[in-house]
Amino acid sequence: ITSNMAQQSKEDAQTAAICRRVQYASGVVFSTFLAGHLVNLFAAHLGPLGYDGLLIVLRKFYHHRLVEPIILGSIAAHMASSTWLFVQRAKTMGGTLPYVKNAASKFSLSTLTGLSLHRITGWGLAAAIVGHVGATRGLVIKFPEWLADFSFLSYSFHMLPQFFYPYYIALAVSCRRQYFITCFFLFLFFVLFVVHP
Secondary structure, X not given: OHHHHHHHHHHHHHHHHHHHHHHHHHXXXXXXXXXXXXXXXXXXXXXXXXXXXXXXXXXXXXXXXXXXXXXXXXXXHHHHHHHHHHHHHHHHOOOHHHHHHXXXXXXXXXXXXXXXXXXXXXXXXXXXXXXXXXXHHHHHHHOOOOOOOHHHHXXXXXXXXXXXXXXXHHHHHHOOHHHHHHHHHHHHHHHHHHHOO
């Protein structure tokens, strides 16, 4: 029994190492898209023409038939690896509920780290991503003329500010700074020199 437990522990450690690499790599890929998404949000200050103009340029990148599946796949891989790691951490604490209770009991603004903030916002966004993708891409399948534009953004901030202000703040916070900055510049390079030469 002891050798079986040791073997299982070794396999779990190897799987965890693989999951962490998948989580990191998929996070980098998704952050590339997210950087453009957030830059476009800042372009809203330029008004409808500036926002929609940048959106048209960015869509050439992330709606590309080869790029979009990679972005969606990176989201799925990130969520799957994060879930597996969460479950493994919870197992060491005696289950999900004790793990969450333990984490909640230690939570305070003074102990909030970049990693814990990243995890909290990440889990919140994981719940919202299905609705977001459905609203922005799913509707287009049924109604091709309904591409999101400045009017969608304006409507969301005016009609549901209590949801969308925290949502966009969480998007920015969920990016770990060590790869957000790198991805932002890679994305900028791609847009400036590849998509729109």
